[in-house]
Structure formats: structure tokens, C-alpha cells
Amino acid sequence: MTADPDTHSLDDLVRLTGFSKRQIRFYVTRKLVPGAGDRGPNAVYGEETLRRLKMIAVLKQKRIAPTGRAMTLDEIGHALDTLPDYGFDALINGWGDLQVLDTDARPGGALEEIAMPLMRTMSVARPREALTSYWKATNLEGGDEEDDLISLLERLRTLAAGLVSDNQPHAKAPGAASWSRVDSPDLEIHVRQPDSPAARARLDRMVRQLDRLLDRED
Numbered sequence: 001m002t003a004d005p006d007t008h009s010l011d012d013l014v015r016l017t018g019f020s021k022r023q024i025r026f027y028v029t030r031k032l033v034p035g036a037g038d039r040g041p042n043a044v045y046g047e048e049t050l051r052r053l054k055m056i057a058v059l060k061q062k063r064i065a066p067t068g069r070a071m072t073l074d075e076i077g078h079a080l081d082t083l084p085d086y087g088f089d090a091l092i093n094g095w096g097d098l099q100v101l102d103t104d105a106r107p108g109g110a111l112e113e114i115a116m117p118l119m120r121t122m123s124v125a126r127p128r129e130a131l132t133s134y135w136k137a138t139n140l141e142g143g144d145e146e147d148d149l150i151s152l153l154e155r156l157r158t159l160a161a162g163l164v165s166d167n168q169p170h171a172k173a174p175g176a177a178s179w180s181r182v183d184s185p186d187l188e189i190h191v192r193q194p195d196s197p198a199a200r201a202r203l204d205r206m207v208r209q210l211d212r213l214l215d216r217e218d
Helices: 010-017 021-029 047-060 073-082 085-092 115-120 127-137 145-165 197-213
Strands: 063-065 096-098 122-124 179-183 188-192
């Protein structure tokens, strides 16, 4: 009988996370990770146990600004229950980073205030992978929606870059703006022709942000 690839022995967890058996059992006791389905030498743990252990390893390395202290186990547990699946994927796979802010400088600051800073300060280094992960985490896979969105963003980037590089004046009525658009069957995005250096600079920043989102190197 083939072993289930989504289950892991305690030895597997030690090998895959670097934690000792004692540490893993401690995290199970603290309810930071799910325990095994059965007891004994043949006990196996699910994929969620492995994912949360990997996240604990990441979070244990984080330091809370501005004091630089390590996160407490309660704070780590709160982060585990707060971050969405695509946040787990971004951090575990190195697509992004997380800065943790202490929202209450007093000792024993309120844990419920940590959730928003965790989300607000997570920067994604490889957004396209994070976008795909988000799609899977929210059960949007199974159709062409992801490809449709990427295609739309690619065309938006091409349009915006063309408008930035187009220095030709466009005839228009006084006070009127010239607009271009990209669309999909259910979505339409309008982009204004930049009519000043400031507008061109703003649009250029958006082009560079789209480059980053789409992992473009050119």
C-alpha cells in the first residue's frame, strides 16, 4: 500500500522542520499545531501540522519593532490563526517578508491589535506566485479566471507603458481628458492619457508596479 503523501510521521516532521520531537509535541500540547490522528509508533500527522510548524519556524525568527523582542507563543499562535493561506505560502516559500509592529508599546500589549499590522506590513517579493496561491486558497481555480486576470494586467501594463512613452500632444476640448481602456468580458479598466509631467510620473510608477506584479524583467 502506498503511503499518503499528505501525512507525515513524527520523524518526517523532525526532518522537514528542524524541530526536535520534544518541541513538536510541545507545540501540539499548546494547540499551535494539530496533533496526530492516532497514538503510538504508527501515528501520522496531516499536512496542516507541517505547514504550521514551518510557519512557527519563520515566526520565531521575526523581531517585533520597535523593541526588537521575539514573538511570544501567544503572539505566534495569533499570527497562525490570522494570516491567510496565501500569506503562509508567501512566507514559507520566501516570496515575501513580514515585519511585525508592536501596536501597543506597553508591556503585555493587546494581542488582538497584532493582526492588522501583520497583514499591513507583509511585503511580497514574488507577487505573481502569491496571486496564484491566493487563487487556489480562495477556491477560484478550476476555470480560466486566473489566466484572464493575468492577461488583462499584461494588456493594462502595455497600454500604460505606451501612454507614458507617447509624448505627442492629443487634441481635445478644453478641460476634457483623453482615455484609453482595456477590458475583459466582465471588467473594464480606463487609463487617462497623461497631460502633465506629474501625471506621467504617476503612470510610470504604476507601470513599474505592474512590472513587479507580473515578474517582468524588461
